[in-house]
Every structure is written in C-alpha cells, then in structure tokens.
Amino acid sequence: MPSPLRLGQVLRGRLESYTVSKHIQEDVVWLARNLKNETVVVKSVRGHPRIKNERDVLRRFQSRSPYIRPLIDEIQDPAEPTTIVLKYLESDLWDTSVRKSLNRKEIKYVSKRVLDALSVLHEDRYVHTDIKSANIFVNYKKDESEIRSSEVQLGDFGGSYPDDSKWAKSGTAIGAPIWNSPEVIMVTPWNTATDICLIYGGDFHIFRPKDVRHGDETYGLEVLMLQREYFGPFPPKVSVIFNAETLQSIVYLEHLVPPSERRPFRLVAEQEVGKEDKEFILKIMQMDWRDQPTAKELLRDEWFRTE
Template identity: 70%
Template structure:
C-alpha cells in the first residue's frame, strides 16, 4: 500500500488476535534503540478495532534473496551481524523474538553492483516476541517454526533469549548452504504430521548432540525420560556430527563459528553481544 507521499508500507491487522497489538508495543519499546528492526510507521486510530499498524516496506526478505542467488561470505557476515545487533537490543531487556528465520529478515538492495548487494537489513515479525519471564516462556509454550526452533522449545520446556541464538545459528547454516536449505527439515514426514517435531529434534541430536549430563539440572523427569528415548532411537554410530563436515562442504572457520553457537544445553550458547565480538566477522 502507498501513503499520500507514494511511499509503500505494510499493513497488519488481525481481528481477535494479540499478535498485531503485541508487535506494535514491542516496536514502540525497541525501534528507537536500533536501526535493525523493521519499524512501526504509524497506527490507524479510526476505527480503533481491530488494531491496525503500518510497517516499513522493504523490497524482499532473506529467504527470497538466498533462493535467487546464494549469499557470498561478506553478505552472510553483513546480514547476520545486523540480525545479532537487533537481537542484542531486545535481549538486553529480556525479550525473546521466538521466530528468527530468513523470511522474517527483510532487505533492500543497493542500486549499484557491489560485493554486498544489500543496503538495509531489518529483523521483523515481532508479534510473537515476549519477555523470558512471561507465562509463554516459563510454561514452555511452543513458539516459532519447528525447523528453526531450539530443542528446549520443541520439547516444550521453559525457554529464554538463548532460544533465539539457536535459531540464529540455524540461520547461519542455511545461508552458508544457500537457497531454501534447512539442516533440520525432516525428509520423511510433512509439516503438520504428528511426528514432525520429533523428527526435527532427532536431526538436532544427530548433528549437535548428545545432551551433556548436566542437563539433569534444568530438565524435569519427564523431559529427561524423553531424552533417554531419543538417545535410544539414535545410537552413536548413526549420528552425523556437524564437526565432521568437510571443508569442501563448509569452510573451517564457518564450521567452527556454527559449533560455538549450536549447543543442546542453552546455557552453553553465547549471547548476542558475545557473538558480535566473534573473530568470525573479521574473516575474509
């Protein structure tokens, strides 16, 4: 849609659902603190119901851009650094995005052909963002898309800002391979099938497991029983650890960066602020 100055924007309005109102409130809280969140432009006051917000329009999203042409190394660093900067701001106040994935990262393109094709990168779709001390988080409510979600989310245990870091790591892997690739996408079942989430967790376990023994400190008996069953389903000889992926497939420095992020125990993952200081962003 265009406004009176012929500037395009996105209209969001959903009757009887809190996501739009929540996105408005979250953006009002954070958008002045970082240029890397897709901002709220305005809100339609008449009619007051349902809540209707106007968001900045960007030309594309990261999923579509990666399908059109896989990102080069500099582009991956450029994009992911800005996503981390957005996450570091909301995490500072204990907020969790819950749905970090390529089609929620919006981009504009440079007019001239350069090593990095993007002029703007903004993380969007904050309708499902909640504080880590909210009932959503502390009760282990399922959030986000399973193939981008952390193990603790899929197993419906309490989650916090560290779940965004897992999703961020999954994003990095996706961009390294290019296109619509997702390392955890099940090959034998479809989204919505009863066993879909289980297949996702099994893939997470195959690449980045096992869970360390110290998880007994944070998971209840029911969850621990589920983990034991998972270990029985995937014996050591059937695992395909990401650390063994060859340099022909993923460059050594990229593989090591991913391994610093993707820990099954959320307490072992670095924060967004820590990742922003990682040497990987300076590797050519």
C-alpha cells in the same frame, strides 16, 4: 473469519492516510500507499493479540537499533482491530537466498545486523522466538556489489515476549519446529538463548525432516532428532535444568539415534562449510542453552573480524 481490510480501503493513521493496494499474506499483511504514493506495510488481524503485541514491542525497542524494522504509524480509523503501519523493504532474506546463495561476506553482513537487533531485545530479556530468513527484510543496492543488501532489518515481533512471561515459563511453542531450539521442541521453559539462526539459506534447511510433513504429530520429534544427530548428544549436566519426564524423553531420543546414523556437524567437509564458519556455528548450536554465547558475545567474536 472475515478479513479486517479490503483492497482500495482508506485507512487514517495518527500521521497520515493510506490506501490498501495489495494483499500479501493470509489475512494479516497488506501493502498500502501513503499520500506521497510511497509503499508501506500494513498488518491487521481480528481476534488475536499478535498485532497489538508487535506494536508494543516496536515502541519499546525500535529507537535502540537501526536493524529493527520500525513502526511508522498506527491506524485510528477504523479503530478496531489494531492495525499498524511498518516500513516497507523490497524483499526478505529467504527470497534473496533462493535467487542466489549468499556469499560469505553477505552472511557476515546480515548476521551482524540481526545480532545487533537481538542484543537490544535480550538486554531487556525479550525473546524474538521466530528468527528465520523470511523475517529478515532487505533493500537491495542499485549496483552489482558483492554485498547485495543496502539495508537489513529484523521484523515480525508479534511473538516476542519477555522470558518471565507465561508463554516462556510454560514452554509454549511459538513459531515452526524447524526453527525452534531443543528446549522449545521439548516444551520446556525458554529464554533469550532460544533465538538461534543458521548459515544455510535458499530452500534447504539442515533440520528439515525428509519423510514427515509439517503439521504431523511427529514432526517436532524428527527435527529434534536431526538436531541431536548434528550437534548432540545432550550433555549429562542438562539433568539439573530439565524435569524427569523431559530427561526420559532425552534418553529415549538417544536410543532412536544409533551411533552409525549420527552426522556430527564438526565433521562436515571444509568444501561445504569452511573451518572458521564451522567453528562459529558450533559455538551457537548447543544442546544445552546455557553453553550458548549471548548475542553481544557473538558480535565480539573473531569471526566478524576476519574475511
């Protein structure tokens, strides 16, 4: 499929014109310069509704939280495909944590802002579906501060849908399995509880399979097994929310993970994860989504009021 944009191309939006300056990601994301020579992000793709959906979601929500990366313009010429202009931020949280692990203050600073953005979506029963460090964008402070980020905004809303959409009701998997909740991996209906995020950063992920590559047929199962090892087992009461086939898969999973191989997260040494941090994560990481606190409840948690 040919790229919808090219370097040096002039795009005319509702508000002003932009010149495409750099290709960033596949045939979807570019950098461009406006008439003031300021950098902006341009997203465009042919034959897929993702960009149009992101535009519509941002129109609905961006005025309700300063922690949602905003839509700043929409391209009129060329009219097709749908092309949007977004605010540019210097980096993302994945790159930031690879350079240097986030300290405890930074983790709380970022978590509070992401939860604020999610609480706005969840009020209208919208699910982001792809919460991960690469979709959390940051600007840096100029000084050497304990908290490096001067600004934090959640982005990439192309896969965001309400929980009564056909995607949610059918259990359509959106995003990579390593970031998915158990109910998504098992292809069951999902809702706002699916938006989960972990404290781990850098190039380490607690649910990354060691011996299976992303894209392999069993990759999702391996991720689910690791979730079960750390935060399981599934409580018996899930029998009322999952169908017989899914319950059979859960029984199968229980036999795949013998007690000797289980590594409960609650037993992680405090040298690795402090007691208060561990308690906060355990509140979130529930195998039954009905037990998870909402984003608003988490924002009121004692974890944010202690150092």
